Amino acid sequence: MTYLLALDQGTSSSRSIVFDAQGRTVAHAQLELPQMYPQPGWVEHDPLEIWRTQVSTAREALLKAGITAAQVSAIGITNQRETTVVWNRLTGAPIHHAIVWQDRRAEPTCVELRERGLAGTIQAKTGLLVDAYFSGTKLKWILDNVAGARGLADAGELAFGTVDCWLMWQLTKGKVHATDVSNASRTMLFNVHTNTWDADLLKELGIPASMMPKVQPSSSLFGEIHPDVLGHPVRIGGVAGDQQSALFGQACFKAGMVKNTYGTGCFMLMHTGSEFQTSGNGLITTSAAQVSLTPEFAIEGSVFVGGAVVQWLRDGLHAIKTSDEVQALAESVPDSGGVVVVPAFTGLGAPYWKPDARGTITGLTRGSTVAHIARAALESIAFQSAALLNAMGRDLSAANGAAVRELRVDGGASGNDFLMQFQADLLGIPVVRPETTETTALGAAYLAGLSTGVFHSCEQLSQLWQVERKFEPNLPSARVAERMLQWEHAVAQATH
Ligand SMILES: Nc1ncnc2c1ncn2[C@@H]1O[C@H](COP(=O)(O)OP(=O)(O)O)[C@@H](O)[C@H]1O
Numbered sequence: 251m252t253y254l255l256a257l258d259q260g261t262s263s264s265r266s267i268v269f270d271a272q273g274r275t276v277a278h279a280q281l282e283l284p285q286m287y288p289q290p291g292w293v294e295h296d297p298l299e300i301w302r303t304q305v306s307t308a309r310e311a312l313l314k315a316g317i318t319a320a321q322v323s324a325i326g327i328t329n330q331r332e333t334t335v336v337w338n339r340l341t342g343a344p345i346h347h348a349i350v351w352q353d354r355r356a357e358p359t360c361v362e363l364r365e366r367g368l369a370g371t372i373q374a375k376t377g378l379l380v381d382a383y384f385s386g387t388k389l390k391w392i393l394d395n396v397a398g399a400r401g402l403a404d405a406g407e408l409a410f411g412t413v414d415c416w417l418m419w420q421l422t423k424g425k426v427h428a429t430d431v432s433n434a435s436r437t438m439l440f441n442v443h444t445n446t447w448d449a450d451l452l453k454e455l456g457i458p459a460s461m462m463p464k465v466q467p468s469s470s471l472f473g474e475i476h477p478d479v480l481g482h483p484v485r486i487g488g489v490a491g492d493q494q495s496a497l498f499g500q501a502c503f504k505a506g507m508v509k510n511t512y513g514t515g516c517f518m519l520m521h522t523g524s525e526f527q528t529s530g531n532g533l534i535t536t537s538a539a540q541v542s543l544t545p546e547f548a549i550e551g552s553v554f555v556g557g558a559v560v561q562w563l564r565d566g567l568h569a570i571k572t573s574d575e576v577q578a579l580a581e582s583v584p585d586s587g588g589v590v591v592v593p594a595f596t597g598l599g600a601p602y603w604k605p606d607a608r609g610t611i612t613g614l615t616r617g618s619t620v621a622h623i624a625r626a627a628l629e630s631i632a633f634q635s636a637a638l639l640n641a642m643g644r645d646l647s648a649a650n651g652a653a654v655r656e657l658r659v660d661g662g663a664s665g666n667d668f669l670m671q672f673q674a675d676l677l678g679i680p681v682v683r684p685e686t687t688e689t690t691a692l693g694a695a696y697l698a699g700l701s702t703g704v705f706h707s708c709e710q711l712s713q714l715w716q717v718e719r720k721f722e723p724n725l726p727s728a729r730v731a732e733r734m735l736q737w738e739h740a741v742a743q744a745t746h
């Protein structure tokens with residue numbers, strides 16, 4: 251039997267999954283990752299904890315599967331993106347905690363870049379909007395603020411990496427300092443047309459090129475793990491940022507195919523093939539996972555509060571005891587009774603980009619109950635995602651692309667049938683949930699399997715992808731327009 255091991259290092263946990271050669275899950279292990287909030291707006295992880303939890307889950311998953319590393323054909327790595335680690339090449343020790351993607355401390359540098367009129371050049375080269383979300387300005391912050399860092403960096407003694415790169419350094423005991431194109435494209439330092447680090451942007455932020463990892467296609471041989479780690483040297487055959495990995499795991503290989511992941515937040519990505527398109531509607535362009543040297547792209551939008559609104563119902567309002575109870579509560583009323591929840595707890599992400607917006611509930615009457623609020627809260631996940639898909643639709647028609655035919659879904663909240671049906675109703679296209687909703691890890695396993703001969707082609711992977719349930723739209727278009735308008739009115743109030 252042939253197995254693939256996917257390491258899925260997420261923001262809140264490290265997970266490892268063993269898959270068989272049909273892409274079926276064989277065993278799964280997960281450990282939570284401690285979060286650190288040293289100042290308002292700052293979020294950090296301990297890089298050594300990232301490594302410790304990841305390697306523990308890998309060992310546990312192999313044990314649960316009843317196999318040894320010698321039976322694993324290849325390892326695939328997928329990871330929370332943008333999170334920035336800097337370590338000393340000689341000692342291997344991180345010089346600072348990892349600065350997590352949610353961390354806003356680098357905003358002043360971004361203001362400066364925007365004021366200097368660099369946003370257009372940066373978007374043309376990297377596909378990104380200038381924002382503290384991406385790694386480049388976080389890396390600059392570390393060099394500017396950690397004592398002695400700049401001197402060591404100039405002397406070539408420091409290494410930078412996103413989490414995939416840091417894990418590979420650890421897995422190979424310092425032999426491999428590499429990343430893949432999809433992770434590199436989240437740094438704001440990477441030219442996505444040439445698939446190389448951009449010398450001008452590195453210079454602009456004062457980052458020595460010697461710190462940067464080698465960049466490879468997502469499906470390629472990155473190296474072999476040290477035998478001490480899992481008891482056997484296994485090849486690392488695939489690496490991708492978690493959202494691009496999910497796009498790959500959903501078998502969205504062609505232009506116009508879209509997936510949405512409903513986790514804490516929601517991440518929607520549309521493959522645009524080898525066409526580099528910038529969005530005129532508040533979305534970003536990113537490198538998709540690549541199996542060759544040819545650049546491939548996706549347009550991406552993110553919703554900050556997706557499934558997290560259900561956590562708020564549970565922990566903030568005590569409206570439910572477990573997340574699973576939300577569906578029954580929402581369905582205990584025939585509609586939301588005119589209530590609209592805008593969960594702008596930390597501002598609104600794409601396509602609105604309103605950092606100062608705050609959570610708002612509109613349409614409350616004397617008859618409103620907690621069930622109406624719960625229903626409206628669930629609906630808000632679908633409204634925000636619909637705004638993203640509508641923005642993608644506008645980008646597509648501007649580029650004369652074909653209309654999107656279906657939305658493939660995954661992530662924790664995609665298990666909620668009410669939410670998925672309402673999503674299909676709002677979008678007017680089928681929402682399709684696959685058999686395996688662990689598509690992030692599956693994507694990494696696919697990438698690793700492709701480069702090591704376990705799989706032969708993307709066509710073969712498309713055939714492995716199986717529908718579990720298809721939600722057909724079932725709401726008259728006039729009613730959809732009315733509901734979207736109600737939502738946009740509420741958003742306007744949240745952003746006042
Ligand atoms: N039945 C459900 N209905 C709606 N949301 C849910 C349900 N079960 C879990 N969730 C939400 O899904 C999210 C967890 O999904 P997951 O994919 O594990 O997220 P992440 O990878 O961001 O940690 C949580 O925010 C949780 O509130």
Ligand SMILES: O=P(O)(O)OC[C@H](O)CO
Nearest residue numbers: 260261330331351492493
């Ligand atoms: O780890 P997740 O699933 O929260 O994903 C985080 C994203 O990669 C951030 O860009």
